[in-house]
Amino acid sequence: MTISGNGYLKKMRGVTSTPPRVSLSEIVWSWMGAFLGISAVAYLNYVILDGSDMNLMLGSFGASAVLVYGAIKSPLAQPRNLIGGHVFSGFIGVASYKLFHPCMWMAAAIAVATALALMHITKTLHPPGGATALIAVIGGEKVHNLGFLYPIMPAGLGAIIMLVVALLVNNIPKTRKYPEFWI
Amino acid sequence: MSQGEEKDKRSLFRPEISDSDIYEAMKEIPGYLDITPGDLKEVYSHAYRHALDRIAGSLRARDLMTRTVYTIRRDTPLRDVAGILASNEISGVPVIDADMRVLGIISEKDFCSHMGDRTAKSLMEVIADCINNQCCFAMTIREKNAEDIMTTPVITVHEDATLRQITTVLAKNNINRVPVVDSQGCLVGIVSRADIVRVSF
Numbered sequence: 001m002t003i004s005g006n007g008y009l010k011k012m013r014g015v016t017s018t019p020p021r022v023s024l025s026e027i028v029w030s031w032m033g034a035f036l037g038i039s040a041v042a043y044l045n046y047v048i049l050d051g052s053d054m055n056l057m058l059g060s061f062g063a064s065a066v067l068v069y070g071a072i073k074s075p076l077a078q079p080r081n082l083i084g085g086h087v088f089s090g091f092i093g094v095a096s097y098k099l100f101h102p103c104m105w106m107a108a109a110i111a112v113a114t115a116l117a118l119m120h121i122t123k124t125l126h127p128p129g130g131a132t133a134l135i136a137v138i139g140g141e142k143v144h145n146l147g148f149l150y151p152i153m154p155a156g157l158g159a160i161i162m163l164v165v166a167l168l169v170n171n172i173p174k175t176r177k178y179p180e181f182w183i
Numbered sequence: 184m185s186q187g188e189e190k191d192k193r194s195l196f197r198p199e200i201s202d203s204d205i206y207e208a209m210k211e212i213p214g215y216l217d218i219t220p221g222d223l224k225e226v227y228s229h230a231y232r233h234a235l236d237r238i239a240g241s242l243r244a245r246d247l248m249t250r251t252v253y254t255i256r257r258d259t260p261l262r263d264v265a266g267i268l269a270s271n272e273i274s275g276v277p278v279i280d281a282d283m284r285v286l287g288i289i290s291e292k293d294f295c296s297h298m299g300d301r302t303a304k305s306l307m308e309v310i311a312d313c314i315n316n317q318c319c320f321a322m323t324i325r326e327k328n329a330e331d332i333m334t335t336p337v338i339t340v341h342e343d344a345t346l347r348q349i350t351t352v353l354a355k356n357n358i359n360r361v362p363v364v365d366s367q368g369c370l371v372g373i374v375s376r377a378d379i380v381r382v383s384f
Contacts, residue, residue, distance in 0.1 A: 016202070016221025020210040074217035175213035 029173055033069025037165040038062070041158050055142065056154045060086070060131030061162060067126070068166040072178045076126055079163055079179050081119075085126025086159040089115035090151030093136025097144060101137075108137045200227060242346040244363045247382055248372030252362075254279045257286055257330035264289055264329055275375075277362045278333045283369040285362045287333030297324050297332040339364045342371055346382070349374055 022030075038061065045057040064086070067077035075081065092115040100107035115133035119125045132155050136143060143150060170178035205220045205227070216223075253267055253276050267276055268291070275290035295309050324332065339362045340349055352361055353376060360375040 016219045016224075017206070019216060019219060020206060022215050023213060026214055071215045071217050073214050076217065 025173065025175065029169070029176060030070040033166060033169040034065040036169055037065050037069060037162045040161050040165050044161070045154075054153070055146075056158050056161075058086075058132060058154050058158055059135060060128040061158055063128035063131055064126070064159065064162055067128070068162060068178075069170065072166070072170050072176060073180060075180070077179075079182055081124050081126040082163055082166075083156065083159050084122055084124025085119050085129030086132050086155040087151045088118050088122060088124060089126075089129030089133040090136055090155035091148070092118055093133035094146075094148055094150050096133070097137045098147075101144075104137065108134060111137045200224065239347040239350075240345050242382060243342065244340050244344045244349060244374055245342040245372070247346065247349070247378045248342070248363045248374045249378060250372045252277065252370060252373045254370065255289070255329050256280070257328065257333070259329045261294075261324050261327050261329065261332065265294070275360045277337070277370060277373065278329050278335075279370055285337050285339055285364060285368075285370050287330070287335030288337045288360075288362065289329055289333045290359065293332045293334055294324070297327075337362065339368075340374070341366070346379070350379060353379075 041056055041061055045055065049056060064082060067074060068082055071077050093111040096107050096111035096114065100110055111133040112130050115129055116125075119129050136150055146153075166178055170176050202220055202224065205224045209216050209220060209223065218226075253271055253273060255264055255267065255276055255278050257278055257280070259278075264276065268274065275288055277285050278287040278289060279285055291306060295306055298309050338352060338356055338358065340352055342363050342365055344352075344363075349361065353359070360373055362370055363372040363374055365371050
């Protein structure tokens with residue numbers, strides 16, 4: 001078995017084509033969902049909670065919006081994954097920071113890798129969860145001060161608001177339905 | 184069965200589906216599908232094989248068999264047997280007793296191997312001998328009865344046998360038909376290769 005032979009390098013050429021482009025109405029409804037979902041979270045964060053020390057917004061929700069409004073059939077975009085992915089990953093991120101923060105690069109790496117593993121174990125794989133875990137480490141003093149509240153709020157609560165918007169918006173057009181499964 | 188044969192059998196059952204079929208199917212489903220056409224095709228191929236396995240395991244002899252079976256007795260003269268085979272355009276017929284129990288089976292092969300003074304394996308061999316010797320070898324079996332040339336004991340399958348079990352029996356014994364019997368051993372039908380072709384996909 002050689003590396004240059006018909007195995008290792010050949011695999012890098014790819015074997016299939018990109019999936020078809022979605023229809024215009026799909027694009028419009030995806031846009032609408034993402035706009036309303038992020039609006040809801042951002043409005044609560046910037047207007048309602050303004051002045052309080054509570055926070056609802058997380059960078060990783062941008063990634064969640066792509067999945068739960070733009071790829072709504074994906075197993076990665078289902079409610080179980082959306083909520084579970086953010087809550088479990090948030091918890092892992094906080095724990096990793098608390099345990100390893102004298103060594104930030106280690107805390108960051110452990111957080112993301114362990115969050116990924118836990119999401120696999122719990123069948124809640126949700127890519128933005130990796131960001132949620134990372135933000136718990138690199139998010140600065142404001143995030144660190146939340147401690148183990150972070151996986152509940154903003155991570156869990158923000159995800160629930162996005163889920164409610166997804167349920168409301170994704171089921172309006174005839175051609176869409178959400179979710180594929182709950183449990 | 185060797186590994187090579189197993190692989191041949193697999194490729195025989197590969198679904199005839201192209202990359203563009205998959206691509207077009209994906210386009211017909213509204214919304215973004217979080218899977219590549221290649222993966223989807225692979226999933227489809229596996230599912231297709233499982234479906235074949237399931238069908239092969241769920242179709243039973245009683246679903247496949249021909250129920251109206253021409254039969255003969257052990258003392259039926261061979262000229263009548265040949266007549267039954269010829270007029271009904273069948274190539275084999277079970278020999279039964281008064282209780283419908285299968286005693287044996289007679290096929291074209293049995294005729295061939297008992298005609299002439301040597302054992303022929305096929306009809307073509309008999310014809311070739313006839314042409315070369317300018318005589319008819321059928322004379323040697325003219326006065327004989329079914330029991331003189333029938334294959335016995337006969338291989339039978341139970342009416343609960345699955346399609347897979349039947350095809351295995353046919354292939355292993357290199358036979359073209361197999362009588363189907365009930366739990367009492369009485370003839371209830373016959374499954375031929377043609378019956379299996381008929382239910383094939």
